[in-house]
Amino acid sequence: MAVIALPAILAAVKGGVGLIGAGKIAILPFLIAAMTYFHYDQFDPENKPVDRDEVDAWYDFVIVGGGTAGSVLANRLSEISSWKVLLLEAGGQETEISDVPILSLYLHKSKLDWGYKTEPSDSACQAMVEKRCSWTRGKVLGGSSVLNTMLYIRGNRRDFDRWAAYGNPGWSFQDVLPYFKKSEDQRNPYLAKDKRYHATGGYQTIQDAPYNTPLGIAFLEAGAEMGYDIRDVNGDKQTGFALWQYTMRRGARCSAAKAFLRPIRLRKNLHISMYSHVTKILIDPATRRAYGVEFLKNGIKRRVLVRKEVILSAGAINSPHLLMLSGVGPANHLKEKGVPVIHDSPGVGKFVLEKDWT
Known part of the structure; x- marks a missing residue:
């Protein structure tokens, strides 16, 4: 919200100071609240586009x-x-x-x-x-x-590298990885620390499920017991066991329209x-x-x-x-x-x- 609202709020503060004077600055929170209420469509970055x-x-x-x-x-x-x-x-x-x-x-x-x-x-x-x-x-x-x-699962690196080898420069995995990261807003702190494959601040919110059942955890443990690695499915390798990552924001769907158009x-x-x-x-x-x-x-x-x-x-x-x-x-x-x-x-x-x- 801050990205969209900040210019309007700064304009409101500047206009309010000019209108009522610096001595009555305490009234500004009420002025800003009123402007937000009556112009909510401009302040809310998740409001739907107009047809x-x-x-x-x-x-x-x-x-x-x-x-x-x-x-x-x-x-x-x-x-x-x-x-x-x-x-x-x-x-x-x-x-x-x-x-x-x-x-x-x-x-x-x-x-x-x-x-x-x-x-x-x-x-x-x-x-x-x-x-x-x-x-x-x-x-x-x-x-x-x-x-x-x-489900948020990037294509396998070998597919991208094969496209590049077939004569499509710019489509290798290393070429497209910066653009995956550019669009990503990874909400899992553990994954977000891996700067090689993840990023924060992009339009598309990615997060884990708000709740993982005990069965899901047992599934990972069973894979580990059999000698498989527990993986980040969007990391270095995709063979192994992993919990899903989702195009989700605060537990709700984060569609492409919500992420990139709103x-x-x-x-x-x-x-x-x-x-x-x-x-x-x-x-x-x-x-x-x-x-x-x-x-x-x-x-x-x-x-x-x-x-x-x-x-x-x-x-x-x-x-x-x-x-x-x-x-x-x-x-x-x-x-x-x-x-x-x-x-x-x-x-x-x-x-x-x-x-x-x-």
Whole structure:
């Protein structure tokens, strides 16, 4: 709270001294309390962002999808005050129910979930209705970080190092580790002392569960008796036994929207439009450059244009889907569906690899 409120409080003190004089400084606490009460939305860094009904015609960046990645991107890009950023999210706000960790599974198949199902299979989902599994995807500001079980587990270093070895400079584990730490606010004092892998003061709060059952402790002890190490799952090595770390703040869920969007919701150069379902990326067929998007809001088709980039962060299902709707994907498939082909990219919509659960 202090980060957001301090400038306003200092302004109130300065204005109050000028108004009533230094001799009556004792009345200032009451003046500050009154200002806080009547302008609470500006003082509370966890107040929800406001949905913008009308958007401008042009932005520097348009971010499609206000999920885990989109929330971080909106935060980072809008740090540059001269850049205008629009964040489009198909869903709305998270609820008080989603804040309660144990209720997360009750939100699956709710209005906060896209409600996707897999195709019938002979080798998976055999116990499910029609042999189809539900594939939960967040349709809400904060995305699937509002519906998951809040486990905070960084990818294995070998995966990052392999990406770098395949020709992606900047993606090795040592390259990305500073950014993990930059976003982290580790609330476990023991882990926070390990400055190699953890940090405090970032936007994303990480903490242990407020209560660990005796069974959980016995589980660790059993692993130790068998010769396994008790590990920090986000430390040097990930093989061993560990207690979970959670994207949690004061015992409640700390979604990506709560962590990265709420503290910056008053930035003038960031506009957030919810219930805005993007249906097409506008791409110039000649230059193959994205120059805007079309989206539906309140049943009305709208269009917004960009000076710099359209950033697609709509999730594992909707991102390739939207690319294909926009003419980027397997040419034969697009022609079958009557979509004009802008770029033949056979891999779009295939080879999906999605983590099981977090």
